Amino acid sequence: MSARERARRQHDFFFSPRDYLNDPAVLAMGLEARGAYSTLLFAAWDLTEPGVVPENPVALAALARATAEEWERVAGLVKAAFDGSSRPGWWVQKRMVVEHRRQTEWYENAIKSGRRGGRNSSENRKMARLPQGCLEASSTASPASPASPASPASPASPA
Numbered sequence: 001m002s003a004r005e006r007a008r009r010q011h012d013f014f015f016s017p018r019d020y021l022n023d024p025a026v027l028a029m030g031l032e033a034r035g036a037y038s039t040l041l042f043a044a045w046d047l048t049e050p051g052v053v054p055e056n057p058v059a060l061a062a063l064a065r066a067t068a069e070e071w072e073r074v075a076g077l078v079k080a081a082f083d084g085s086s087r088p089g090w091w092v093q094k095r096m097v098v099e100h101r102r103q104t105e106w107y108e109n110a111i112k113s114g115r116r117g118g119r120n121s122s123e124n125r126k127m128a129r130l131p132q133g134c135l136e137a138s139s140t141a142s143p144a145s146p147a148s149p150a151s152p153a154s155p156a157s158p159a
Helices: 003-009 017-022 031-045 057-064 068-079 094-128 134-140
Strands: 052-054 090-092
Touching: 031 052, 031 057, 031 068, 031 094, 052 057, 057 068
Parallel strands: none
Antiparallel strands: 052 090
């Protein structure tokens, strides 16, 4: 995977349509509020602290790509989908915070596993290029062993 692809994937997130559509807060929203909420979620994923947005009507409207009037109509319904009390001055989408942490951990583990796997694959390719017989001789006897045919001190075998 290229560096560009890895960078893009860090901005992707898992989304559960079933959970979204069955969320009581979403069920209470009309089309306009659901659109604002969805857009706000998408924007919140890329914030410095994903899932945490400032409780500021101007900033929230901008993140939701809504006009001030549009935001005013839907703000109460959208706020119901966030935790507005655990961090004064902020709206927290708890599920997004948890999912971002899980995805970040998964992504970092995948990179580490890929690097380990890449090293093993690289070593396997190097070993495959060795001439036949080299692996058997080197794996069964150490170079310093007198019985090793590669050892310069090995006695001549009787003919």
